[in-house]
Each structure stands twice: as C-alpha cells, then as structure tokens.
Amino acid sequence: MKGSAYYTAPPLVQDPWPIKKALTSSDVDITHPFLTLSRQQVECHILSYMTPQQQEQLRAEAQVGFTAQDDDTGEVSVMKLKWRGSYYNLVGKWGKVVRGKGLQVGQEIKLRWSNGFLHYSVPQQQIVAVPSMRVAAPPILQENWPIRKALTSSDVDPNHPFLPLPRKSVEEHILVHWVPQEMERLRREEQVSIYARDYDTGDVHEMKLKWRGNYYHLIGKWGNIVRHKGLSAGQEIRLRWLNNFLFFSVPEECYIPAGSGRDDSWPIKKSLTLSDVDTNHPFLTLPGKAVEDHILFYWSHPAIEQMRSAYQVGITAQDDDTADIYVMKLKWRGSYYNLIGKWGKIIREKRLEVGKEIRVRWDNDRLMFSVPQ
Numbered sequence: 001m002k003g004s005a006y007y008t009a010p011p012l013v014q015d016p017w018p019i020k021k022a023l024t025s026s027d028v029d030i031t032h033p034f035l036t037l038s039r040q041q042v043e044c045h046i047l048s049y050m051t052p053q054q055q056e057q058l059r060a061e062a063q064v065g066f067t068a069q070d071d072d073t074g075e076v077s078v079m080k081l082k083w084r085g086s087y088y089n090l091v092g093k094w095g096k097v098v099r100g101k102g103l104q105v106g107q108e109i110k111l112r113w114s115n116g117f118l119h120y121s122v123p124q125q126q127i128v129a130v131p132s133m134r135v136a137a138p139p140i141l142q143e144n145w146p147i148r149k150a151l152t153s154s155d156v157d158p159n160h161p162f163l164p165l166p167r168k169s170v171e172e173h174i175l176v177h178w179v180p181q182e183m184e185r186l187r188r189e190e191q192v193s194i195y196a197r198d199y200d201t202g203d204v205h206e207m208k209l210k211w212r213g214n215y216y217h218l219i220g221k222w223g224n225i226v227r228h229k230g231l232s233a234g235q236e237i238r239l240r241w242l243n244n245f246l247f248f249s250v251p252e253e254c255y256i257p258a259g260s261g262r263d264d265s266w267p268i269k270k271s272l273t274l275s276d277v278d279t280n281h282p283f284l285t286l287p288g289k290a291v292e293d294h295i296l297f298y299w300s301h302p303a304i305e306q307m308r309s310a311y312q313v314g315i316t317a318q319d320d321d322t323a324d325i326y327v328m329k330l331k332w333r334g335s336y337y338n339l340i341g342k343w344g345k346i347i348r349e350k351r352l353e354v355g356k357e358i359r360v361r362w363d364n365d366r367l368m369f370s371v372p373q
Contacts, residue, residue: 017110017121018045025202026334028103032308033095034082035109038206042081042088049113058083063091068118070097079118090118105202145238145249146173153233153354158275161223162210165239170209170216174241186211191219198225199249201288207246218246228336230285232271233355266359266370267294277352282344283331286360291330291337295362307332312340319346320370328367339367 079092207220328341
C-alpha cells in the first residue's frame with residue numbers, strides 16, 4: 001500500500017471526532033475512489049461499535065456494508081468498509097463524496113461511529129497545511145535533502161525492517177528542529193513516534209525514531225515501505241525534516257535508469273530485492289509510474305477499466321531469455337504493482353538472487369522480461 005496521515009489531538013475532554021486525517025492525493029483521486037484509514041483507528045473507533053453480525057461479516061468476507069452520513073449536509077449513502085491487510089478502505093460512494101464536496105489534498109476529514117451510522121465531516125474552512133506531494137507541487141530542491149544514504153542489503157531486508165541513520169546527520173538535520181521535550185523523551189525512552197511522508201507518492205506512515213548509540217533507527221513501517229516501493233541495495237534514499245514531518249524520497253530515476261542517448265528497448269529495470277526472490281510469498285514488485293508509463297499505456301480501454309474495478313488483470317508473460325511463456329496476473333496495489341501467478345516458478349527456474357537486474361517491457365500484447373546472466 002498506499003499509507004496516510006492519522007492523528008488525534010490531545011484533548012482535555014473526549015473528542016467527538018476520534019478519527020481525523022489530512023486527505024492525500026490518492027484519497028481524492030476519483031479514478032480510483034476510496035478513502036484509506038489506518039487499522040488501529042478503525043478497529044478502536046469503528047469496528048468496536050459495530051454489531052456482532054457486522055463484525056462477523058467483515059471477518060468472513062473482508063468487507064461490510066453500512067450507512068454513512070455526511071454531517072455537513074445530512075446526506076445519507078450506503079458504503080462499505082473493506083479490509084486490505086494493514087489498513088481499511090472506505091468504498092462505495094466515496095467518488096461521489098469527493099466530487100460533491102469538492103475535496104482537495106490537505107483538507108481534514110473527521111469520522112466517528114454513532115447510532116449505527118458512520119458519520120463524517122469535512123469543514124470547509126479548515127485546510128490542513130500539508131504540502132502536496134505530487135510532482136506538480138513546488139519541489140524540495142535537490143540541495144535541500146541534507147541526509148542521503150545508499151541503501152545496503154540489510155536496509156532492504158524485510159525480515160529485519162529498520163533503516164539505520166548516522167547519529168551526527170540525525171542530530172544536525174532532524175533533532176535540531178525538535179522541541180526540548182521531544183529530545184528529552186528520545187533520550188529517556190530511546191524512541192519517539194513520528195510521521196514519515198513519502199515525497200514521491202504522498203503516503204504518510206506512523207513510525208518511530210529509535211536511539212542506538214552512534215546510530216538512530218527508523219522503525220515501524222519501514223518493512224512496508226521497502227516492499228511497496230520495491231527498494232533494493234544501491235538505491236539512494238534522501239531525507240529531511242520539514243513541517244513536523246520526516247520527508248523521504250527515492251527518486252524515480254532509481255527505478256528507471258535514464259536513457260543513455262539511444263532508445264532503450266527495456267524501459268523498466270530493477271535490481272531484485274529480498275521480497276522479489278522470496279518463494280514463500282512469490283511476487284515481483286514494480287513501481288506504479290513505471291508500469292503505467294510503459295505497460296498500461298499500451299493496453300486497451302477495457303483492460304484498464306478491469307484493472308480499476310478488479311485491481312488485477314490476467315496477462316501473458318514471456319521470458320525473453322528462454323522464450324518460455326507463463327499465464328500470470330498484474331495486481332494493482334496503489335503506488336505499485338505486483339506480478340503474481342508463476343513468479344515463484346520463475347524464481348526457481350532462473351535461480352534469481354538479490355541484486356540481479358530484471359528488465360521488463362510490453363511488446364505484442366505480452367509482458368516480456370529478461371534477467372541477463
């Protein structure tokens with residue numbers, strides 16, 4: 001997935017709106033209409049108030065229908081809450097809500113469960129000061145990323161998910177912006193919760209910064225970020241602290257190497273990661289923009305509509321090295337895509353390893369791939 005900003009202000013009395021979120025670009029995208037909500041918030045403040053029958057339906061079917069009310073207008077609609085593993089999606093009439101209320105990135109939505117209804121509100125006067133994370137927004141200049149690191153094999157190991165950062169860099173470029181109470185808590189408790197924002201996608205993750213002597217470890221959702229972005233050893237991650245967020249970026253060119261002055265017949269190239277070659281959970285992660293620019297671009301309108309509605313499409317894949325053909329699926333996961341089906345078999349047959357480069361293109365209605373020896 002795609003991750004989002006969740007926070008609850010520390011009130012002196014019980015907050016009537018226990019779930020609050022600054023809307024992201026994916027939340028207001030009417031071509032893929034859903035609102036992403038965190039697992040903890042939903043289970044604490046929505047599911048605990050649902051009827052046993054609704055809870056059982058959610059467990060059995062991974063989704064449950066209910067009535068939602070717009071407290072700003074009084075409008076009522078039938079919607080669904082869909083379980084997506086580590087988060088939930090609000091679907092159904094969400095696209096209509098986005099259009100009807102003219103929702104924008106940065107606006108704050110408030111939610112609560114009351115009297116058998118999901119209530120929500122987006123006060124028009126309240127815009128959360130969150131900069132847009134899309135490329136069209138004013139970018140953070142290249143020289144304004146004071147912390148940079150070439151990812152190592154241990155950094156992208158999803159079995160031991162943490163990103164170590166040098167103590168000096170963290171203290172000079174992150175902790176210097178913190179209030180004394182936060183720094184004292186870090187020293188006393190050895191870790192502090194923070195929000196980390198993916199500058200490339202706009203996703204926000206609840207994470208922790210943990211003090212480990214000469215290093216600070218970024219933990220929490222780092223394993224999810226490694227899998228979702230398909231990170232691999234050798235890629236450069238850039239970080240900075242801004243507006244109470246830890247921003248990070250792995251530039252798109254790290255996924256798709258720049259052209260060398262000629263027309264490259266393999267527009268998508270990637271160094272395989274540990275998760276890519278794990279035969280217990282076999283899938284190949286490909287970055288969303290690369291897939292949309294170099295694969296979906298050539299698809300028919302019905303195929304794209306199927307991807308939007310079913311989140312996956314069956315395709316034919318061919319190994320350009322051996323000419324073997326496989327029936328597989330391309331699955332949409334928000335900011336990235338997974339190639340599934342026969343991937344485990346391909347891993348074993350080609351003896352794929354971490355660090356090997358896979359090349360991908362769309363040609364003659366099939367997905368061509370190659371792993372040069």
